[in-house]
Amino acid sequence: MHLYLHIPFCKQACHYCDFHFSTSLKQKPAMVDAICQEIGLQNDYLPARPLETIYFGGGTPSLLNQGELEQIFGTIYQHFSVIADPEITLEANPDDLTAANLQLFRRFVNRLSVGIQTFDEETLRWMNRAHTAAEAEHCVQLARDLGFDNISIDLIYGIKPEVWERDLTSALALQVPHLSAYALTIEPDTAFGRWQQKGKLTPVDEALAAGQFEQLVAGLTGAGYVHYEISNFALPGQFARHNSAYWKRRPYLGIGPSAHSYNGRERQWNVANNSRYIRALAEHTIPATTEVLSVADQVNEYLLTGLRTIWGCSIPELNRLLQADFIALQHKPLAQLQAAGWVTIQGDVLILTEAGKLFADRVASELFA
Structure with a gap:
């Protein structure tokens, strides 16, 4: 952890x-x-x-x-x-x-x-x-x-x-x-x-x-x-x-004002204000907001982070998160991105090409659930 x-x-x-x-x-x-x-x-x-x-x-x-x-x-x-x-x-x-x-x-x-x-x-x-x-x-x-x-x-x-x-x-x-x-x-x-x-x-x-x-x-x-x-x-x-x-979407804990945490199911972020943070902790209260991640949230975050790396995004993992066939669901934008030369599929991993690295966020958003 x-x-x-x-x-x-x-x-x-x-x-x-x-x-x-x-x-x-x-x-x-x-x-x-x-x-x-x-x-x-x-x-x-x-x-x-x-x-x-x-x-x-x-x-x-x-x-x-x-x-x-x-x-x-x-x-x-x-x-x-x-x-x-x-x-x-x-x-x-x-x-x-x-x-x-x-x-x-x-x-x-x-x-x-x-x-x-x-x-x-x-x-x-x-x-x-x-x-x-x-x-x-x-x-x-x-x-x-x-x-x-x-x-x-x-x-x-x-x-x-x-x-x-x-x-x-x-x-x-x-x-x-x-x-x-x-x-x-x-x-x-x-x-x-x-x-x-x-x-x-x-x-x-x-x-x-x-x-x-x-x-x-x-x-x-x-x-x-x-x-x-x-x-x-x-x-x-x-x-x-x-x-x-x-x-790689591993759980982590963020401590301090404005720090974010992720436990695999939800995200949590602390107030971005030093005085409010200090006052809350003096009262043994964590000044945080929590968001339970939907399936779409989890898929989209995985695409945003995974595609930025040499490890890419595992298609079986995308299928698991979606409980559906990712390739079939996103066939049209995926075909367009492949034709543009921005993504490729190597085995069962979706990965950016060298040219695609200039457009990582755009590529991810085109494939969002």
Whole structure:
């Protein structure tokens, strides 16, 4: 089973980010108390099997101090059994990865997910990132030197072509075992979204982003990385175990404000408000909304997630969920997608072609129940 913890604090707001977070750290001690309270209240949400992965996301989990980490991990191990070799990931910003912090984090986690985004100084300032280009380059080697060998970095494409080409070169030079890359998306409730509404920022050029995605795939697969999910690349044997669990529809528990959970039958998500979350947990109440998934929901979620991966979607599993013949039901859109060269059937698995990876969400929606 799998555990996600949302740490909703950041030093400053990146101009593209619409995740739930606060730039005020005043509530951090109370939030850690509330998170520990929720862990205790939610310990029967998952089937009684040991945790295989633990993932600290955010926000910026690398803002947690030693006492807070000890408190959270003490609570986890009090309420859950954990396998002997779990994957424990901490999302971190380069400016937090000092030698002292890395030595601290090494006591608790065995995998770092570093939000680099770009190695270009001007673009970092434009995005309002808190770190410098030098810190982006330096932190990965420092983490290696201090004992981390399982490191992932994040990049953003859909930016200036000359910047993206340099970013790819810099990323490949680091030789990290895992890399995630996401197209720049302008969300309404962000600084970029507000700039775009005022005409101060042009929309992302979709053709440019598609071309940079193709550069990404060619560059990383040529360097030996496996393109195992639309946005994720790993050296053989280095796939992210936690994120793979999401894509394979494994049950997971999300702790913290805005965190989502899935137990195989229903989804649950916590309120995206720090004060309300803390108040509710102080009263021993989980501030969550629950949705029981219909057959159509389960099929559509499987298509959305499964088609993004190298594992694709099992046709027998689709038949099982539908209690019907998926191929017969979706014969017409499936034939159109095959004719377009976007999907193929390999044995009893429905899978995207290389061309189809540019249209993953569209393909899934065409096949929705």
